[in-house]
Amino acid sequence: MTDQEREPAATGAAAPSGPPEPAADGTAPQGRDETAELRAQLAQSDERYRRAVADYDNLRKRMARDVHQEREDERTRVAARWLPVLDNLELALQHATAEPASIISGLEAVREQALAVLADLGYPLRADLNEPFDPSRHEAVAALPATDAAPGTILQVVRPGYGTDERPLRPAAVVVAKGA
Amino acid sequence: MTDQEREPAATGAAAPSGPPEPAADGTAPQGRDETAELRAQLAQSDERYRRAVADYDNLRKRMARDVHQEREDERTRVAARWLPVLDNLELALQHATAEPASIISGLEAVREQALAVLADLGYPLRADLNEPFDPSRHEAVAALPATDAAPGTILQVVRPGYGTDERPLRPAAVVVAKGA
Numbered sequence A, B: 001m002t003d004q005e006r007e008p009a010a011t012g013a014a015a016p017s018g019p020p021e022p023a024a025d026g027t028a029p030q031g032r033d034e035t036a037e038l039r040a041q042l043a044q045s046d047e048r049y050r051r052a053v054a055d056y057d058n059l060r061k062r063m064a065r066d067v068h069q070e071r072e073d074e075r076t077r078v079a080a081r082w083l084p085v086l087d088n089l090e091l092a093l094q095h096a097t098a099e100p101a102s103i104i105s106g107l108e109a110v111r112e113q114a115l116a117v118l119a120d121l122g123y124p125l126r127a128d129l130n131e132p133f134d135p136s137r138h139e140a141v142a143a144l145p146a147t148d149a150a151p152g153t154i155l156q157v158v159r160p161g162y163g164t165d166e167r168p169l170r171p172a173a174v175v176v177a178k179g180a
Helices: A030-080 A085-098 A100-120 B026-080 B083-098 B100-120
Strands: A138-145 A152-159 A168-170 A172-178 B138-146 B154-159 B168-170 B173-179
Touching: A030 A085, A030 B026, A085 B100, A100 B083, A100 B138, A100 B168, A152 B168, A152 B173, A168 B026, B026 B083, B083 B100, B138 B154
Parallel strands: A138 A172, B138 B173
Antiparallel strands: A152 A172, B154 B173
């Protein structure tokens, strides 16, 4: 088994390429053997380096494929979550023709189901009504005078917001109370 | 300084570690210089290898983060696509209270919008009615005798299928024509 000696990493010594310098003593046999061993170690180290580079390249290619596949898989997972909502929307429509009065409760149920899917994906409906306006999660579309609300209070949610502070999906569009 | 690198056990070319052998000739200065140069080259090669290993490790960590982020981003993208559908469902419900007759056309539009989102994500609604049954993309939930359709023809789509042959999302649940 090989267990070769290493130079410390910090030396960073470049291989000298100048002309040979004379040796201080004449231990030829010792130098000869050392040379052969060093050559073997160098060949080994070079080979090991080449393998590491090839490994790097393979990893890069494999992970690029993984990223692509992961994205595709996530798209499929999330899209599939909406199919039951769509199914129920279609059922509600089918019933509506036969029994128009039932459609509103049927569609309320579809709406609840859609909100549950969003919440389950990590994007709950935010309750913004009567909250103080926060530019990081609200978009003010209008400001109205209000006698019974502090300035900056959200008077109306025009389009609801979804998500959390950590994972916002969409800010709410709101009407805020104007200062006096 | 660390000196802990090991060659994998399976590789060949072990560095000889036996006693020195006598040299055939006595070119001491030449051998001396060669040894120094080989040592420098070996240090360089080892350093290069260590860097390649560190690069590999960094790439692995970075790409694991990328995969996670890519998945999160895709989830957000796909979930966000459904918000306009939900908005319109809510608008239809609001209108329904004031004007019940308008709800069916409004909801047909919501359904069309949902189908467009799915198609745009790569999962179009499949048209399976009257097609020959294909177990790779259909689930037979019933078989009925039919006089005006070839055996195996799809007589009814109970629950529609979505996707393509390459990227199926859900098989259609269908009723097929029985053989005579």
